[in-house]
Amino acid sequence: MQLGGLGNPAGHTSGRVYLALVGRLLAAVRNDSVEMNVAMNHANGAFTLHAGMPVRQLSAVDFRTALGHCDVVLSSPGMTTLVEASQAGRPYVPLPPQNWSQVLICRHLAGRSEQSLWPFLTGPYDHIAEAAPEAEKAVAVQEINRRLGRDDGYLTRYAQLARHAVGNPRTPDVGAPFGGAHEVAAVVAADLAARRSADELTTEATAS
Known part of the structure; x- marks a missing residue:
């Protein structure tokens, strides 16, 4: 399992809220017959994951080495890890x-993947206004994650979908053989913009 920089304009609180959610998800998903290794950024001691398993901070080279020996990558959906x-x-x-x-x-991958886990993950955040200031959206994501960490129904459903995904493995389809995360960012932005334009045209046609 890989957890990235845990950065968020909402500050370290957001990272701690996220790790509390992840800790509960791992408890729901974990199968003792499966060996799980966790890599994350400790940010000089600012973050701790209580997961009952060893947690290491890896260099980029060490992570790629570990990647070559693992069967499945479980990760927060950051661009670099996806690539x-x-x-x-x-x-x-x-x-x-x-x-x-x-x-x-997540929204981009939900449109490209057959895994039902992707659209499930996007749902709780659908009401966040895209035009809102970045700091406001950061806090909104933080508070949704705080609520999800207390939602037993969400944790149970995630565990079901995650186990199904592990049993039916799929390599992430980011859209092309990208060389870096910045290329994925450009494609994600273009894809979402195209979807918004299509939705607006559909709405206008319906109204007329």
């Missing part, structure tokens, strides 16, 4: 988004 998992041909199972950019990535 690396795709390039390595590794099956990928997403955790919930930890910030607004990852919400957008």
